[in-house]
Amino acid sequence: QENAxxxxxxxxxxxxxxxxDRLCQANREGDDLQAVQLHSTLFDLAIDKRxxxxxxxxxxxxxxxxxxxxxxxxxxxxWSQAAQLLFLIGSSLEFRTPSWRIIPLTSCAKIIxxxxxxxxxxWNLGGTEGSNFARGMAAALRAFNALLDELVRHASSxxxxxxxxxxxxxxxxxxxxxxxxxxxxxADDAGWSRVIQYNACNLQWLSGLAxxxxxxxxxxx
Numbered sequence: 001q002e003n004a005x006x007x008x009x010x011x012x013x014x015x016x017x018x019x020x021d022r023l024c025q026a027n028r029e030g031d032d033l034q035a036v037q038l039h040s041t042l043f044d045l046a047i048d049k050r051x052x053x054x055x056x057x058x059x060x061x062x063x064x065x066x067x068x069x070x071x072x073x074x075x076x077x078x079w080s081q082a083a084q085l086l087f088l089i090g091s092s093l094e095f096r097t098p099s100w101r102i103i104p105l106t107s108c109a110k111i112i113x114x115x116x117x118x119x120x121x122x123w124n125l126g127g128t129e130g131s132n133f134a135r136g137m138a139a140a141l142r143a144f145n146a147l148l149d150e151l152v153r154h155a156s157s158x159x160x161x162x163x164x165x166x167x168x169x170x171x172x173x174x175x176x177x178x179x180x181x182x183x184x185x186x187a188d189d190a191g192w193s194r195v196i197q198y199n200a201c202n203l204q205w206l207s208g209l210a211x212x213x214x215x216x217x218x219x220x221x
Contacts, residue, residue: 057078065137083102083103092214093210123143152206168205171198
């Protein structure tokens with residue numbers, strides 16, 4: 001399994017270089033640097049603020065589990081896009097951590113964490129037919145929330161001129177908005193759908209903040 005993860009990580013390193021090449025090309029072609037939203041050119045997040053529809057990333061629905069015409073293939077692809085965006089934001093904000101790693105393959109994105117004893121824990125952001133989706137996705141979303149919180153705290157520590165309003169939903173390692181993820185039952189579909197909604201809003205906010213950071217660095221250079 002470790003060899004497979006190393007191969008996947010190398011594959012993503014190549015994908016990440018392609019993303020940055022596209023960002024640089026978009027920047028060169030832009031007429032107005034201040035109007036460019038670097039991250040949203042690659043990852044379009046569309047969120048119904050009322051929470052009545054699934055959050056969309058590049059037209060893919062971010063969901064907790066299959067329902068109706070939402071199948072694992074779309075859920076896996078959507079979370080792969082969200083994981084890629086999170087990775088790209090972290091790279092833009094020069095976020096470094098020895099504890100976390102993201103491998104956002106289309107088949108099923110993975111979040112990897114090394115604990116204080118250097119024990120590797122791997123979560124799959126998605127599932128397959130017949131899998132225990134509730135337990136697996138709930139654990140993966142707790143990990144996604146914890147990593148997103150670390151990125152938010154890192155971004156908040158950076159000193160630069162901001163036009164972004166406050167983060168939509170206050171969060172901590174184990175909570176977002178008014179939801180304590182440690183106490184949320186694994187099979188609570190409605191509860192986890194709210195978690196996804198809140199985290200999508202915070203991810204969109206963080207994406208805008210990372211774009212501001214990139215634009216200010218480019219304008220200085």
